[in-house]
Amino acid sequence: MxxxxxxxxxxxxxxxxxxxxxxxxxxxxxxxxxxxxxxxxxxxxxxxxxxxxxxxxxxxxxxxxxxLLGPATVALGIPLARHAKTMARESWPIGAAIVAGAVSAAISAPLILSVLGGSKILALSMAPKAVTTPIAMQISAHIGGVPALAALFAIVGGIIVAIIAEPVLARLGITDHRVFGLTAGVAGSGIGAAQAVSRNPQAGAYAALAVGVNAIVTAILVPVFWSWHWL
Incomplete structure (x- = not known):
């Protein structure tokens, strides 16, 4: 062929x-x-x-x-625009939740891997796992990781979140669409956000916001933190 x-x-x-x-x-x-x-x-x-x-x-x-992952992620702005006024009234708690999730995602797993003896390259590839795949690859390349591994971690992580987020929240008695959206967007990025959009328009809007803010926080935090960590 x-x-x-x-x-x-x-x-x-x-x-x-x-x-x-x-x-x-x-x-x-x-x-x-x-x-x-x-x-x-x-x-x-x-x-x-x-x-x-x-x-x-x-x-x-x-x-x-x-x-096409790039344009697809931008399309998440549609539900975001439809619920912008509602989210503006809750900007502080939403912002705090997203930033806390972004910091946890960017630091916790790679730091545990590093403490347990994992390689530096593997940790640097894992650090941006909670953002969309194209951004994760760029961040990983910038800090010395392997973009292909970063893409793998981002995709697998997103799939895991899409599978377990709803059952875990249900087991905890949490049924608020806003919470599901923020959880899916911060931890599962684009794949998680797609799951949120299919579940509920409001959940999709909060997930879209989480994806965008998480990407910004991660792009700033990861290079600074991991450069300092290995000084």
Whole structure:
């Protein structure tokens, strides 16, 4: 298959895999049946069966899908704009919650990894895991991490949050859509926010705000903290 054929095939594969994941999610109605996770597993299976690697997938179509993460994240501004007045009245508690979550996400896991003897590169790659994948890759590259690992941590972390956030909050007796939105946006970034949007418009708005503010805080905090940590 030539270059153009591979590009068309991998883009079609990605779209079809996600459509399949959405269909399974609608039928199963269970948090574990996450459309993004299912799509990833389908693409991985096809690559293994066809004896192709991830680098080839990204060169021929996968990179275009990854680039679309940027515009997709910007689209989260739609629910944000619709609920801006309501959120403005709660700006202080919302801001405090997002900043606290961003600081915790950026420091806790990499610091634990470092204390337990993990490598510096792995910790630096993990530090921006709670922001959207393109931003996580840029931050990781800037501080000396591995962008590909940062992308992996961001995606896997987002999927985990999308799967467990709602059941955990329900077990704690928390049903407020605003809390779910902030939790999904701070801890799960774009994937978590997408889950929030599908659940409730208000949750989607709070998740969108959390994604944006978390990205700003993380982009400032991570380079400063981890540069100081290894001085």
């Amino acid at each position: 030539d270059r153009l054929g591979l590009t068309v095939f991998y883009i079609a594969l990605s779209i079809a895999a996600f459509a399949f994941g959405k269909a399974v999610n609608r039928r199963a109605r269970h948090p574990a049946a996450n459309a993004t996770l299912i799509a990833m597993l389908v693409v991985i299976a096809v690559l293994l069966l066809s004896h192709q690697n991830y680098a080839a997938y990204m060169r021929h179509g996968g990179g275009a899908i990854a680039w």
